[in-house]
Amino acid sequence: MANKIIYAIIIFFSRMPFFMLYLISDFGAFLLNHVIGYRKEVIMNNLRKSFPDKEEKELNEIRIQFNKNFSDQIVETLKMFTISGEDLAERLVYDNAEQLINYAKEGRSVMLASGHYGNWEYPSGFPFTIPGFDGYNVVFAPIENKYLNDRIISSRERFGIHLLSMKQTMHEIKEQPNYGQVYGFLFDQSPHKTRVKYDLQFLNQITPVHLGTENVAKMKNAVVMTLEIYRVKRGFYRAKSTMLTETPNDMPEYKITNELFRRLEETIKRDPAQWLWSHKRWKYQPGRDYNLDEIPKK
Secondary structure: OHHHHHHHHHHHHHOOOHHHHHHHHHHHHHHHHHHOOOOHHHHHHHHHHHOOOOOHHHHHHHHHHHHHHHHHHHHHHHHOOOOOHHHHHHHEEEOOHHHHHHHHHHOOOEEEEEOOEOOOOHHHHHHHHOOOOOEEEEEEOOOOOHHHHHHHHHHHHOOOOEEEEHHHHHHHHHHOOOOOEEEEEEOOOOOOHHHOOOEEEEOOEEEEOOOHHHHHHHHHOOEEEEEEEEEEEOOEEEEEEEEEEOOHHHOOOOHHHHHHHHHHHHHHHHOHHHEOOOOOOOOOOEOOOEOHHHOOOO
């Protein structure tokens, strides 16, 4: 019963018009910034280490704007339960959709790799803007509440995408054909310390990273493109994909992963407040939490 009540509340808010949701977001941002101080030290420490040359005042301004963006992301995520595909396609415009559509006509699979930047929920509507592929696969992290998790899945898959649970991603993808698929990966999440196999320099810090994007691209011989989703105005975004490689198996080991993070860093530096700063992205440190020297060499 409690789950049904929570879901009913979600749908109640989701059916509100955007202008009302953004009024709620404004209030939420005020609470995050001036009352709760949402993860203030985590955010500020991440910013200080990432931008050691910036003054404390500027870093705090980034934190305040981040919380405003994050509050918008929350209400926009709520809206995903009831928004129409047509409305979603208007709110996320793809700058170079033709390039992807051409790959669909050629029967190629495409890896769209992005970070937690701008809005990472709206790409659920990609089947409306980049038609022609046989499958649209997006990796997601399930929540523990099965009832609500099932509702999240159904609300996203109604747009024509297929959600892949992180734990089952590799198994499911292996079973899929090597053609006509789109794979959407958020590559900037931190692996658990027991699963770290590679780290690199990112935003001025040694950063353990996932290798799943690179591994899947090579396994499926998929075209690899970075995807940048940036805010045009409140509630409206544009998506731009940039070629990384059409021949992933010709790339040296880790080259794809290194390039993904290099590009993401450039994107973040242009507008830092649009990235997700509130997670403890650098909680695992080399030598203390993991040791790459202990990983068997191939």
